[in-house]
Amino acid sequence: MKFKKIPPPYIKILLDRLFRLKPAYERYERVFNDILHKFLIIENNEESENYRLNIQNKIKLATEIFNSSVGGLLKDNFLINYIKNEEQRLFYKNELSEIYLNAKLNYEGALELIKNEKDLKINIKQMIQLSSTKENVVKLRKKYSLLYPVEKIVLCEGATEEILLEKLCEICGYNFKEEGVYVLAAGGKNQVARKYYNMIEEIKIPIFILLDNDAKSTKDLIVTKLRTKDKVYIINSGEFEDILPKKLIIKALNNRYTNYLKCFEEDFRQNAKTVKELYDIFKQKGFGDFKKADFAKTIKEYICTHQLSIDDLSEEIKAITREIKTL
Numbered sequence: 001m002k003f004k005k006i007p008p009p010y011i012k013i014l015l016d017r018l019f020r021l022k023p024a025y026e027r028y029e030r031v032f033n034d035i036l037h038k039f040l041i042i043e044n045n046e047e048s049e050n051y052r053l054n055i056q057n058k059i060k061l062a063t064e065i066f067n068s069s070v071g072g073l074l075k076d077n078f079l080i081n082y083i084k085n086e087e088q089r090l091f092y093k094n095e096l097s098e099i100y101l102n103a104k105l106n107y108e109g110a111l112e113l114i115k116n117e118k119d120l121k122i123n124i125k126q127m128i129q130l131s132s133t134k135e136n137v138v139k140l141r142k143k144y145s146l147l148y149p150v151e152k153i154v155l156c157e158g159a160t161e162e163i164l165l166e167k168l169c170e171i172c173g174y175n176f177k178e179e180g181v182y183v184l185a186a187g188g189k190n191q192v193a194r195k196y197y198n199m200i201e202e203i204k205i206p207i208f209i210l211l212d213n214d215a216k217s218t219k220d221l222i223v224t225k226l227r228t229k230d231k232v233y234i235i236n237s238g239e240f241e242d243i244l245p246k247k248l249i250i251k252a253l254n255n256r257y258t259n260y261l262k263c264f265e266e267d268f269r270q271n272a273k274t275v276k277e278l279y280d281i282f283k284q285k286g287f288g289d290f291k292k293a294d295f296a297k298t299i300k301e302y303i304c305t306h307q308l309s310i311d312d313l314s315e316e317i318k319a320i321t322r323e324i325k326t327l
Helices: 008-018 024-039 045-053 055-069 078-090 095-101 107-114 122-133 137-144 159-171 189-200 216-223 246-256 274-285 292-305 315-325
Strands: 152-156 181-185 207-211 231-234
Touching: 008 024, 008 107, 008 122, 024 055, 024 095, 055 095, 078 095, 078 107, 078 122, 107 122, 122 137, 152 159, 152 189, 159 181, 159 292, 159 315, 189 207, 189 216, 207 216, 207 315, 216 231, 231 315, 246 274, 246 292
Parallel strands: 152 181, 152 207, 207 231
Antiparallel strands: none
């Protein structure tokens, strides 16, 4: 078999994919196909069909290329066994996943090879800590705010919640990365029920579903299949942006757009929808087009660089934090 060695920067990409919160068959299928497509040197059509049609050959070839690229065979099965145990804890049994999890990938060698690379994802950092110390995984998570191992999932509608919810709950005294809370955006309210239906077919751990007030029909769809361990929460105030205190929004915008007209509490009308108000304010103040994700990043940046207390937040943010905490 002829192949090209996988360079360290691409090993980092493959490890990120292998350590994501997805069933093993999804992770390994993508990674192994990628390795064979990019690094196996195909000399004839027979070889090509051999690895495409036979999963055991695919695993054997991809494993050999991976291990040869990171320093050879693995020295022990510690990380392999940990990954297998996590698969059993997080996901329902899947025969294809079990086959892939028997691959003898040299994770320790790969992690040693890329541990000094820049911008390592948090899932890789967790595995580096685990590999080097072999400490209790929950203690490691709390000590280094590693998120993994994940204990519960928050399924929300879109980018605003995905960007801001963790920081808001942290101000309330609940740290997602220390407690293993994974936030996942469905891509809009119309996608939440479909996403939840798919998740409960695979995932064992509890799921907290956060919905805007206009998504009651989505809640009705979810409730028909809601597991006893899961919880669905409808925002009373309206959309997620409506639970953000106006004072926080004003301070964050004025901090971000220092060379523009400032905004004040008078720019916000009583009982009006925050998103509608922000569209108007951005236009009037010359901030450019209002985009939810960019706005959420502006709020997050302000939170990260200024000292906020729980008293600076709305009661509904506190209530959502309590609901997630007690799930």
